[in-house]
Amino acid sequence: MIKEEIQRLKQEKNAVILAHFYQKPEIQDIADYVGDSLALSRIAAGTDADVIVFCGVYFMAETAKILSPEKKVLLPKMNSLCRMAAMIKTKDLEQYKQEHPDRFIVTYVNTRADIKALSDVIVTSSNAEKIVEHYKDKKILYVPDKNLGTYLRYKTGYDIDVWPGYCYIHDLLTINDIKKKRDLYPNALVLIHPEAPLEVLQEADFVGSTKQILEYATNSDALEFIIGTDEGIIHALQTKNPNKTFHLLAKGLSCINMKRISLEDVHEALLKEQHEIQVDEEVANKARKALDKMMELS
Numbered sequence: 001m002i003k004e005e006i007q008r009l010k011q012e013k014n015a016v017i018l019a020h021f022y023q024k025p026e027i028q029d030i031a032d033y034v035g036d037s038l039a040l041s042r043i044a045a046g047t048d049a050d051v052i053v054f055c056g057v058y059f060m061a062e063t064a065k066i067l068s069p070e071k072k073v074l075l076p077k078m079n080s081l082c083r084m085a086a087m088i089k090t091k092d093l094e095q096y097k098q099e100h101p102d103r104f105i106v107t108y109v110n111t112r113a114d115i116k117a118l119s120d121v122i123v124t125s126s127n128a129e130k131i132v133e134h135y136k137d138k139k140i141l142y143v144p145d146k147n148l149g150t151y152l153r154y155k156t157g158y159d160i161d162v163w164p165g166y167c168y169i170h171d172l173l174t175i176n177d178i179k180k181k182r183d184l185y186p187n188a189l190v191l192i193h194p195e196a197p198l199e200v201l202q203e204a205d206f207v208g209s210t211k212q213i214l215e216y217a218t219n220s221d222a223l224e225f226i227i228g229t230d231e232g233i234i235h236a237l238q239t240k241n242p243n244k245t246f247h248l249l250a251k252g253l254s255c256i257n258m259k260r261i262s263l264e265d266v267h268e269a270l271l272k273e274q275h276e277i278q279v280d281e282e283v284a285n286k287a288r289k290a291l292d293k294m295m296e297l298s
């Protein structure tokens with residue numbers, strides 16, 4: 001019943017529903033598009049819908065608003081906040097820039113608009129390596145994820161300083177988790193998101209964004225996988241690969257903020273056109289420049 005009502009309101013308001021892979025299965029199932037941060041940003045930039053209902057965390061909906069300022073962007077639960085995005089403050093980045101004027105600021109999409117506005121280019125976990133390659137002659141500061149930044153430095157060997165932020169679920173993964181799961185499932189391949197610590201990533205069979213993990217598992221001849229990212233991705237993995245088996249690398253791999261949105265919230269958001277994302281115009285214009293650079297290079 002509620003699903004039909006969501007579909008009806010969606011048509012009436014010419015709305016599109018976007019959902020990240022970490023959303024609850026029932027939200028992924030009613031979405032028009034399910035994707036990673038990069039794919040959802042691209043869809044938000046190109047859609048001709050009048051309303052975007054973003055089922056993800058705040059920075060994702062805010063990025064959609066920056067890329068599509070003329071659209072109404074709704075976040076069904078305003079308290080869906082990425083904890084990593086809160087680990088960097090504008091004044092601290094401004095101070096760093098003053099002290100290191102030669103550093104080129106490469107910023108993870110998991111940040112607020114005011115941090116993007118102070119950045120030279122934005123990256124996601126799908127395109128970070130490619131974009132950093134493009135700036136190989138520069139001295140880089142990577143913000144705010146110390147793990148992805150350290151991984152980029154390890155992969156490229158470039159001069160990359162890293163901010164001390166992290167994702168609280170991926171940062172807890174350990175080599176011991178891998179050892180235990182490999183003992184239990186010796187034929188399984190280990191696929192991990194690059195927000196995990198470097199020593200853990202070094203033990204993986206594949207490192208990639210949520211979408212890249214999905215593609216890798218789908219295209220692989222292997223039948224069993226150990227997944228080192230949020231449990232939400234298991235729904236998409238299993239739907240696309242009903243003949244394959246997926247195990248989570250560790251307990252607790254579930255981002256609370258990504259699980260806040262319910263079908264009722266999506267329904268309310270469409271019905272009352274709430275909660276609308278607003279971004280200060282000057283901040284949005286600066287942030288858009290860094291996002292456009294990403295789009296151009298990825």
Ligand code: 13P
Pocket residue numbers: 021035036037038110124125126167195208209210211
């Ligand atoms: P992806 O860009 O890989 O979808 O990751 C987003 C995220 O928040 C990971 O924790």
Ligand code: SF4
Pocket residue numbers: 057081082083084085110167168169170195230255256257258
């Ligand atoms: Fe942020 Fe981690 Fe949640 Fe992704 S999983 S939204 S990085 S807190």
